[in-house]
Amino acid sequence: MLLERLSASWLRAKALIHRRKLDRDLDEExxxxxxxxxxxxxxxxxxxxxxxxxxxxxxxxRETCRELWTFATLETLWQDxxxxxxxxxxxxxxxxxAVLSLALxxxxxTALFSLMDVMLLRALPVKNPQxxxxxxxxxxxxxxxxxxxxxxxxxxxRDRGALSDVFAIGWSRPVLRAGGVxxxxxxxxxxxxxxxxxxxxxxxxxxxxxxxxRAGAANRVAVISYAFWSRQFGRDPSAVGADxxxxxxxxxxxxIMPPEFFxxxxxxxxxxxxxxxxxxxxxxxWVLGRLRPGVSVERARARLEPLFQQxxxxxxxxxxxxxxRERKKFLSQRLLVNRATEGASGVRWSYWExxxxxxxxxxxxxxxxxxACANLANxxxxxxxxxxxxxxxxxxxxxxxWRLVRQLMTExxxxxxxxxxxxxxxxxxxxxxxxGFLVRDPLSVALDFRLDHRLLGFGLALSVATxxxxxxxxxxxxxxAGMYRQRGASNLPLAKSLLAIQIGLxxxxxxxxxxxxxxxRNLGAADLGLARESLLLMDVRPAxxxxxxxxxxxMELTRRVSGLPGVRSMAxxxxxxxxxxxxxxxxxxxxxxxPAQDAKVSDNLVSPGFFATAGIxxxxxxxxxxxxxxxxxxxxxxxxxxxxxxxxxENPIGKRFGDRGQASSGRYEIVGVVGDAKYxxxxxxxxxxxxxxxxxxxxxxxxxxHVRTVSEPTALAPSLRREILAIDGExxxxxxxxxxxxxxxxxxxxxxxxxxxxxxxxLALALGAIGIYGIVAYRVAQRTAEIGVRMALGAxxxxxxxxxxRETLVLLAAGAAIGVPAALAAARLVKSLLFGLNPxxxxxxxxxxxxxxxxxxxxxxxxxxxxxxxxxxxxxRSE
Amino acid sequence: MGAQDKPGDMxxxxxxxxxxxxxxRGAMHGYAIAEFIQATSNNxxxxxxxxxxxxxxxxxxxxxxxxxxxxxxxxxxxxxxxLTGAGRKQLTAESEHWNRMTSAIALVMDTA
Numbered sequence: 003m004l005l006e007r008l009s010a011s012w013l014r015a016k017a018l019i020h021r022r023k024l025d026r027d028l029d030e031e032x033x034x035x036x037x038x039x040x041x042x043x044x045x046x047x048x049x050x051x052x053x054x055x056x057x058x059x060x061x062x063x064r065e066t067c068r069e070l071w072t073f074a075t076l077e078t079l080w081q082d083x084x085x086x087x088x089x090x091x092x093x094x095x096x097x098x099x100a101v102l103s104l105a106l107x108x109x110x111x112t113a114l115f116s117l118m119d120v121m122l123l124r125a126l127p128v129k130n131p132q133x134x135x136x137x138x139x140x141x142x143x144x145x146x147x148x149x150x151x152x153x154x155x156x157x158x159x160r161d162r163g164a165l166s167d168v169f170a171i172g173w174s175r176p177v178l179r180a181g182g183v184x185x186x187x188x189x190x191x192x193x194x195x196x197x198x199x200x201x202x203x204x205x206x207x208x209x210x211x212x213x214x215x216r217a218g219a220a221n222r223v224a225v226i227s228y229a230f231w232s233r234q235f236g237r238d239p240s241a242v243g244a245d246x247x248x249x250x251x252x253x254x255x256x257x258i259m260p261p262e263f264f265x266x267x268x269x270x271x272x273x274x275x276x277x278x279x280x281x282x283x284x285x286x287x288w289v290l291g292r293l294r295p296g297v298s299v300e301r302a303r304a305r306l307e308p309l310f311q312q313x314x315x316x317x318x319x320x321x322x323x324x325x326x327r328e329r330k331k332f333l334s335q336r337l338l339v340n341r342a343t344e345g346a347s348g349v350r351w352s353y354w355e356x357x358x359x360x361x362x363x364x365x366x367x368x369x370x371x372x373x374a375c376a377n378l379a380n381x382x383x384x385x386x387x388x389x390x391x392x393x394x395x396x397x398x399x400x401x402x403x404w405r406l407v408r409q410l411m412t413e414x415x416x417x418x419x420x421x422x423x424x425x426x427x428x429x430x431x432x433x434x435x436x437x438g439f440l441v442r443d444p445l446s447v448a449l450d451f452r453l454d455h456r457l458l459g460f461g462l463a464l465s466v467a468t469x470x471x472x473x474x475x476x477x478x479x480x481x482x483a484g485m486y487r488q489r490g491a492s493n494l495p496l497a498k499s500l501l502a503i504q505i506g507l508x509x510x511x512x513x514x515x516x517x518x519x520x521x522x523r524n525l526g527a528a529d530l531g532l533a534r535e536s537l538l539l540m541d542v543r544p545a546x547x548x549x550x551x552x553x554x555x556x557m558e559l560t561r562r563v564s565g566l567p568g569v570r571s572m573a574x575x576x577x578x579x580x581x582x583x584x585x586x587x588x589x590x591x592x593x594x595x596x597p598a599q600d601a602k603v604s605d606n607l608v609s610p611g612f613f614a615t616a617g618i619x620x621x622x623x624x625x626x627x628x629x630x631x632x633x634x635x636x637x638x639x640x641x642x643x644x645x646x647x648x649x650x651x652e653n654p655i656g657k658r659f660g661d662r663g664q665a666s667s668g669r670y671e672i673v674g675v676v677g678d679a680k681y682x683x684x685x686x687x688x689x690x691x692x693x694x695x696x697x698x699x700x701x702x703x704x705x706x707x708h709v710r711t712v713s714e715p716t717a718l719a720p721s722l723r724r725e726i727l728a729i730d731g732e733x734x735x736x737x738x739x740x741x742x743x744x745x746x747x748x749x750x751x752x753x754x755x756x757x758x759x760x761x762x763x764x765l766a767l768a769l770g771a772i773g774i775y776g777i778v779a780y781r782v783a784q785r786t787a788e789i790g791v792r793m794a795l796g797a798x799x800x801x802x803x804x805x806x807x808r809e810t811l812v813l814l815a816a817g818a819a820i821g822v823p824a825a826l827a828a829a830r831l832v833k834s835l836l837f838g839l840n841p842x843x844x845x846x847x848x849x850x851x852x853x854x855x856x857x858x859x860x861x862x863x864x865x866x867x868x869x870x871x872x873x874x875x876x877x878x879r880s881e
Numbered sequence: 882m883g884a885q886d887k888p889g890d891m892x893x894x895x896x897x898x899x900x901x902x903x904x905x906r907g908a909m910h911g912y913a914i915a916e917f918i919q920a921t922s923n924n925x926x927x928x929x930x931x932x933x934x935x936x937x938x939x940x941x942x943x944x945x946x947x948x949x950x951x952x953x954x955x956x957x958x959x960x961x962x963x964l965t966g967a968g969r970k971q972l973t974a975e976s977e978h979w980n981r982m983t984s985a986i987a988l989v990m991d992t993a
Contacts, residue, residue, distance in 0.1 A: 009944040027950075031911060031960045034953070035930060038912040041955070058931045066931075067938045 017071040024071055028064050036060075078405075082412040089413060096385065097417065100378050103769050104421025107374035108464050109428025110367035110762070115460055117433045126343065127262055129201025133166075133292045135299060136342040137306075139335045146338065149286040155193070157313040158289060164302035167199040168291035171266065172284045176248035177543065177734045178273070180234065184734040187230075187248065190265060190272040191281050197225070199292060207242035207257030214256075215277035222280055224253040228261040230273040246274070250545075253280075266290065266342070290342055303339040310337040323663035325588060325600045362832055363758065366514065369507055370762050375468050376504040377769040382414060382476040383497050384776045393481060403481045410477035411470070418469025422462050501773045502816040505854065508766035509821025510828050512850035515763035517829060517836060518756035520846060524838035525749055531679030531688075532579060533617025534741040536570075538715035539578050540722070543704035545732035552701040555730055559707070560609070562725045568712050571615045574696055574705040576607035577681075579616040581744045582706075584681050584691060590667040591648050592658040598667035601648060604681060604689060605661070609696040613676055615710045623655045623674025630695035637695060638670040642678045644690035659692075670694070683748050685837060704734075715740050755835060767853070770817075771861035778810055779865040786872060793874040802870040810862025814855055821854070822847060896928070896936050898979060901964065901972040904946065908963040910953060911937060937962060945971050 017024045036053050043049035054060075090097040126134070137154070140146050155170040170193045178187035194215030202209065204225065214223045224246060226234075235241035246253050253276060264271045266288075278284060293302055314333055321329040386393070396406060544555040556574060563572045577584050584604030591599045610626045613619070621642065630637055638659070645654040654675055660666030670692075678688045696705075707726075711718050719738050726733055746753075782789075789802055797805075829841035839846075903914050903921075914937075915928040940946040945968035953959040964972065 010942040013942055027960065030958065032930075032934065034910065034957055034959050035912045035915075035934075037957065038953075038955075058929065063931050063934050066935045070935060070938045070942060 014071055024068070028067055032057075032060050032063060078408075079412070082409050083416070085409065086413040086416045090416065093385075096381060099769075099772055100381055100417050101420045101424060103374040103377050103765070104418060104465060104468060105424035105428050106765055107367070107371035108422055108425030108468075109432055111371050111464065112425060112429035112460060113432030113435075114364055114367055116429060126266065130292070131343045132341075133295075134342040135291055135293055135302065135339050137289045137291070137310075138338040138340055139310075140338050142331055142334050148288055150289050151313065151317055152284040152287050153316050154310060154313040155287055155289045157309040157316075158291065158306060161306060161309060164294060164297050164305040165291040166294045167195055168289065169193045169195040169199050170278060170284075170287040170289050171196065172278055172281060172287040173272070174281065177250075179247040179250075179732065182731075184732055186734070186736050187273045188270070189224075189248065190275050191278045191284065191287075192275050193278045196275070202259070202263055204257035205260040206239060207255070209257050209259075210275075210277060215279045217279045222251060222253045223256045223277065224248075225257040225259060225275045226255055227259050227271050227273055227275075228263075229271060231258045234273075248274075248276070251280070299339050299341065303337060306339070307337050325664075328588065362755070362835070365828075365831070366511065366759060366762050369511060370765060371464075371468075373504055373507050373511075373766050373769055375471070376500050376507070377773055378417070378468065378473075379476065380497055380500050380504070380773050381776060382473055383479070383500075384780050386410065386476045386479065397481065406481045407474075407477045410481070411473055414469045414473025414477065415466065418465040418473070419462070421468075422465025425465060497777060498813060501770075501777060502813055502820060504766075504773055505770050505814060505817025505858065506820030506824055508763070508770045509818060509850060509854055510825045511759065511763040511766045512853060513821075513825035513829060513847055514832060515756070515759040516846035516850050517832060517839070517841065517843060518752070518759045520839055520843065521836045522749065522752050522756040525684050525752055526745070528680075528684045528838065530580060530684070530741075531618065531677055532741075533710075534580075534745070536711045536713070536715055537579075537616070537741050538709045538711060538718060538722070538738070539581075539740070539744075540707050540709075540719070540738040541704060541734075541736045542707050542726060543734040543736075544730045546730065549700055552703065555733075556701055556705065558729050559726060562729065563707065563709060563722060566718070566721060566725060568718050568721075570710045570712055571611050572707065572709045573612035573615040574609040574707060575612055576696070576702065576705060578706045578744075579606075579612075579618070579708060580679070580681060580741055581739075581748075582682065587661055587692075589659045589661045589692065590664055592660070592667040598660075598664055599648070600664075601690065603644060603692055605692045605694065606681075607696045607699060607702070608693050612693070612708065615708045616679075617710075618679050619677040621675045621677055622653075623672070625674060626693075626695040631697050634698070636670045636698060637673045639674045639676050639693040640672055641676055641688075641691040643688050644692060645675045647690055684745060752835065752837075767857050770854075771857050774810060774813060774858050774861040775864060777813075778806060778862045779868075781809065782806060782865045782869040785869075789869055789872050790874045790876070793872065799870040802872075803866050806866035806869050807859070807862055810858060810866070811855075813862075814858040817858075818851055818854065822851070825850070894975075896932060897940060898972070898975045899926070899928075900933075900936055900940060901945065901968055901975070904962050904964050905969070905972060908949075908951070908961040910951075910959040910961050912959075914962070940968070944968075 036050075036057055039053035039056065040050045043052050128134075136148060137150060137158070138146050138148050139150055152170070152172075155168070158165070158168045161168070172191035174189050174191060175186050176189055177184050192215075194210065194212030197209035198211050205228065207225075209225055210223050226241065226246075231237060231241055234246075235244070241255055241258060244255050246255060253274075255274075259275075265275070278287070293299070314335060318329070318333065321332060393406060397403065542559070544552060546552045546555050560572065560574065563569060584606045587603055587605045588600055589603050589605075591601060593599055608626065610628065610630075613625055620639075623639070626637070626639070640654060648654075649657060654672050657672045658668045658670060659672070660669030662669065676693070679691075680686055680688070681691060707722075709715070709718065709722065716738075723735055723738075726735060789805075792805075793802065825847065826842055829843075833841045899918050900914060903909065903917050909917070911930075911933060915930070915933055918926050918928050937946065941948055941962070945965060946962045947965050948960050948962050950958055951961045
């Protein structure tokens with residue numbers, strides 16, 4: 003059988019090449035037969051006729067034989083394809099709209115899918131990633147945190163049953179001194195077990211192990227990332243063995259990691275890895291481990307929980323000054339063990355943090371795909387209606403119905419595949435865009451964006467399914483109609499309801515876009531309680547170590563910067579007035595005759611002139627001044643919320659509180675009240691805040707310099723930098739920023755949401771308008787004769803216009819009737835993203851409706867106007 | 882492949898067998914095959930051209946027949962078919978099958 007097939011294929015292939023010869027031979031063979039038969043009958047014209055009569059239809063025989071000799075399926079497929087390309091090219095507008103709408107729908111969905119895949123689903127490129135687990139602490143109030151107190155790692159190392167390996171990662175931002183410039187580097191301080199346990203090799207040189215991770219190690223070693231090697235050393239191999247200076251310490255580079263190694267957090271690749279032992283006080287660390295073979299996550303948790311509790315117990319003393327409640331809360335934390343096959347959860351958690359945005363985006367793109375599909379179905383239906391005459395003729399000429407359906411499906415699949423292919427391009431560009439919005443610094447992120455085969459499959463499957471699902475019905479309908487129902491009128495109600503649904507979905511997107519845009523505007527214009535313009539902030543850290551030297555540096559900096567032309571005022575603060583949000587503190591408020599009351603507040607350390615510089619008003623009392631120095635009585639300012647919450651209607655001036663335990667409640671005297679402001683983000687609830695005079699505390703290693711400028715603040719940055727470096731050439735100046743820049747960074751997600759929502763809404767609107775235009779134009783063509791009759795009977799242009807427009811308006815009203823309730827239901831889901839407005843925002847819904855009707859009416863008006871300008875005589879003749 | 886034949890009065894498989902049997906006598910062209918079958922069967926089996934030619938081509942594609950162009954008795958170019966090795970084997974198998982079938986049917990018909 004196989005041999006037969008092979009020989010047949012071979013013969014067919016030969017025939018394919020000698021196609022002409024095959025046809026000629028067949029003709030000749032049959033002609034010979036006819037001639038012989040005629041000769042038998044007497045070889046006169048009558049005999050020839052008789053022979054032919056007996057012979058039957060020679061064309062049919064020839065076709066049958068010919069088909070035997072060809073690869074029939076392939077050839078008809080090729081024919082169908084060529085025909086489809088020609089047909090699609092004949093209606094470029096239709097084809098472009100169909101392909102583009104599919105591409106955008108599929109592209110947006112694939113982009114989101116790929117982002118989820120990269121962030122959540124892909125395993126780490128290390129040895130046996132499925133054994134990796136990470137440890138998380140859960141507080142009694144349900145918060146979960148991956149940063150664990152360092153002793154937890156020390157205790158876990160004693161385990162011999164559950165883990166085959168355990169390692170810790172701390173993080174620091176040391177000052178990197180290179181080429182006469184100081185800048186911040188990002189370093190991961192990792193235990194000696196980190197590299198051996200992950201089983202990764204250095205690209206050049208070596209990684210480090212437990213021997214390098216000892217407090218007394220002979221020299222300090224560092225392993226650098228590929229990105230850092232490229233940036234800092236220009237990929238010079240002699241970097242191995244070179245020295246780097248981190249926060250005044252010398253480290254020797256012993257190895258360079260390959261580009262695909264990013265550690266355990268895809269969200270952030272550090273510049274270098276250094277042994278954990280170099281940090282005398284690691285504070286909090288990530289702890290990860292490898293499960294022993296056969297040990298389940300649950301068993302590991304059960305075995306490690308006692309060690310975790312012992313570690314917490316060892317820290318009991320550090321809560322001496324905290325209220326009892328705090329200590330209890332700390333000690334009642336529990337251990338969780340999570341699989342970390344896909345890496346540490348930094349990115350994944352920020353993903354979940356953003357997940358409402360992601361979920362809404364998935365919903366949005368799903369809607370867009372749905373709209374694109376509905377639109378495609380509509381276009382295809384309108385198209386098959388328009389082609390019903392052609393299809394009818396082909397059916398009448400004997401074309402098989404299945405053959406016609408196949409022909410139409412070839413066109414649909416071609417459209418879908420083109421849409422899918424373009425969609426993958428859109429996806430490639432889209433997930434970069436999404437990621438840019440989602441992570442802080444896209445350059446430092448090691449996300450692998452090669453489209454893998456699953457993604458490719460996903461996109462193609464989506465497009466083919468779309469083509470089949472939404473193309474088959476119109477194709478079957480079109481061929482069923484046949485000659486007699488070529489009007490295709492029967493599928494109009496279906497087309498109209500599809501269109502109404504499509505309009506309704508567009509309405510949902512329009513409302514979403516409106517809400518996002520209005521919310522973004524509210525966020526941008528929100529009252530922060532401070533003057534956001536003309537304010538320049540920068541973090542400054544002098545090289546000075548001793549308190550005297552630091553004091554001198556800060557005094558000199560204040561003097562020099564104040565004197566600069568273009569500077570209206572300046573101040574120093576421990577935390578930036580906006581963006582960081584201050585340090586969380588527990589304070590005890592003095593209550594004469596009762597025990598002190600403890601309260602959670604934020605605090606900040608500020609120099610005289612801070613409130614004028616930041617634009618925060620002093621409401622009562624006084625500001626800090628020169629007299630609030632080291633040996634003067636300790637004073638504080640509080641904000642309005644603090645005053646109102648803890649003192650009610652009493653005058654807060656002269657009241658006292660402390661921040662060093664219950665007994666310290668008389669420590670500070672409140673000397674004034676300042677206005678409320680936002681400290682961390684635009685969205686935050688105003689919280690109680692206290693300010694202390696900067697000069698009453700020992701001088702810190704770094705402060706945020708606040709400068710109020712006369713004009714454009716960033717223009718002043720170079721001269722400020724020069725002045726500061728003139729005091730200390732090794733001072734680190736970083737994060738030079740203005741408040742609008744900080745706010746813009748904070749609102750990145752809101753902007754992404756608003757941008758994407760508007761884009762999708764516009765797309766949906768455009769698709770809806772095209773749909774309306776298509777249907778109305780079709781109806782006008784169909785009713786040409788009727789319109790002619792009406793006009794002949796005296797109907798005015800306005801009447802005809804109304805006749806056609808009425809249909810459009812009914813469609814739009816139906817769409818709005820579906821869309822408004824759907825939008826109201828959907829708006830509740832975006833509630834968490836909105837700022838300063840209700841999800842059921844009447845102006846937004848009214849606006850969306852107005853836009854929808856305007857666009858829809860315009861789309862309907864164009865064909866309606868054409869209908870109204872029909873010449874009655876021509877119209878009557880059109881049938 | 883879609884090319885369904887109209888076997889006329891004969892079952893398709895039977896026509897194939899008859900064609901193979903006919904050609905076993907030596908290379909023949911289509912017209913001669915049709916005439917031979919009709920004559921040999923005393924005009925009982927009339928082979929229609931609409932069935933004959935597709936059958937010939939199918940047998941050729943299956944490798945049971947080989948074809949070549951030759952000159953006919955009246956000096957015209959004609960396509961001659963002859964049996965291949967595979968065709969001979971197929972013919973033997975089909976003849977045996979046919980004989981078994983007919984004798985079996987005859988047994989039933991005679992007995993009943």
